[in-house]
Amino acid sequence: MAHSEPLRIVDVYPDLLGTYGDGGNAKILAARLRWRGIPALVVPAPSGEALPRGAAFYCLGGGEDGPQVAAAAALRAEGVLAAEVEAGAVVFAVCAGFQIVGTSFPTSDGGEVPGVGLLAVRTHRHAGRRAVGEVVAVREGLGRLTGFENHAGRTDLEPDVAPLATVEVGIGNGDAARSEGAVAGRVVGTYLHGPVLARNPELADWLLGLRLGALAPLQDAELSALHEERLAAAGRAGRLR
Ligand code: GLN
Secondary structure (H helix, E strand, O other), X not given: OOOOOOEEEEEEOOOOOOOOOOOHHHHHHHHHHHOOOOOEEEEEEXXXXXXXXXXXXXXXXXXXXXXXXXXXXXXXXHOHHHHHHHOOOEEEEEOHHHHHHOOEEEOOOOOEEEOOOOOOEEEEEOOOOOEEEEEEEEEOOOEEEEEEEEEOEEEEEOOOOEOOEEEEEOOOOOOOOOEEOEEEOOEEEEOOXXXXXXXXXXXXXXXXXXXXXXXXXXXXXXXXXXXHHHHHHHHHHHHHO
């Protein structure tokens, strides 16, 4: 298939949701497309400007509580994400981003604010310790995913939303089912930082496939080595947590 116009991958509000380096996810998606000969472009979309329309992927990262509230309010006011998902875009949202695309999440002063409502998940404040550390979570077909979590919130999934994976090491959503993240159609949320798509090439390609269909596999020994190294580190950390 010939691709003349580059596929655009929007890094949503890096000034608000860039705290954890999750902007790397947009770069990974673009790189994996280019390595296959498909032109792709990362488009940084700062808050305060109109969110670009017509992109193939929208990536949201983690952030601190205040910027997270501001990002959710701006995205709700604009309404672009829901329209773009309807038009075929994929949304990939990490941690604060995951909570934002849900129905509601807590504020640091004990309140609760509405999310964008793309995923039927609700986040509440957890009284116990913050979830911090290495995570291993398994998804059938993708194997063991590795990432780093750092969040106070715990997220409940409505019955019509599927978890992204099941936690082996770490907390993830923090529910009794040991679920991690959520998926509904082309909207995917996770608690895993890393950036998670650098650590998990299979997850990156699965996301690309949600928009483009199955892609030819890529071989990259360095990325596979990183994946294995992080799984081993999580195993060691898991025994200590
Ligand atoms: N503020 C959210 C929480 O603590 C998200 C944190 C993050 O993005 N790492 O639950």
